[in-house]
Amino acid sequence: MRMSSIGWVVLGCALALAGCKSGDDDDDTAASGTGGAMAGTGPTAGMAATGTTAVATIAGFEGGTVTGSATFTQTGTDVTINVSLSNCPDGPHGVHIHQGTSCADAMMQGAHWDMTRGEGIPDVMCTGMAGTATVTRSATDPTLAWSIGGAAATNVVGHAFVVHSPGNPTPPRIGCGLIAMQ
Numbered sequence: 001m002r003m004s005s006i007g008w009v010v011l012g013c014a015l016a017l018a019g020c021k022s023g024d025d026d027d028d029t030a031a032s033g034t035g036g037a038m039a040g041t042g043p044t045a046g047m048a049a050t051g052t053t054a055v056a057t058i059a060g061f062e063g064g065t066v067t068g069s070a071t072f073t074q075t076g077t078d079v080t081i082n083v084s085l086s087n088c089p090d091g092p093h094g095v096h097i098h099q100g101t102s103c104a105d106a107m108m109q110g111a112h113w114d115m116t117r118g119e120g121i122p123d124v125m126c127t128g129m130a131g132t133a134t135v136t137r138s139a140t141d142p143t144l145a146w147s148i149g150g151a152a153a154t155n156v157v158g159h160a161f162v163v164h165s166p167g168n169p170t171p172p173r174i175g176c177g178l179i180a181m182q
Helices: 003-019
Strands: 055-061 067-075 078-086 091-093 095-098 122-124 131-137 159-166 173-181
Touching: 055 159, 067 173, 078 122
Parallel strands: none
Antiparallel strands: 055 067, 055 173, 067 078, 078 131, 091 122, 095 159, 122 131, 159 173
């Protein structure tokens, strides 16, 4: 049986808590070892360990030829995304995290994740068939926070990462990749 990323987080938290010594200290938080998830309460609850990485491998969608990757790296409670596109038409490409968990079709991709949580990534400006964009999202606003393998409300893993074609009013989707833990 294959365990989901949420199952691994729960298992990691349970093992970390089981390893806590009982005694006089009243600290009710514990963290698992490198690469695990953190338990406890407060602003870092449900956040993944520093250095955790997830990647979406982007492939063409609905006739699009765009390829590339969106790499998410967590440092503390900050998550940085680096988007690199190739084979993309010149112009600004909107990129978003969608609520869906499949790139099979637009219905399975769904709308932008949690409306605003999937937005705020700079457009990728493609020139000469390539472009990049980078942004760091801090957890200071809990309605926008991202995590890699953390609480379901913030966990980017498993969502569809979508690339839009330049154009208005509603640019079509030309690339998609599922965000997977590395």
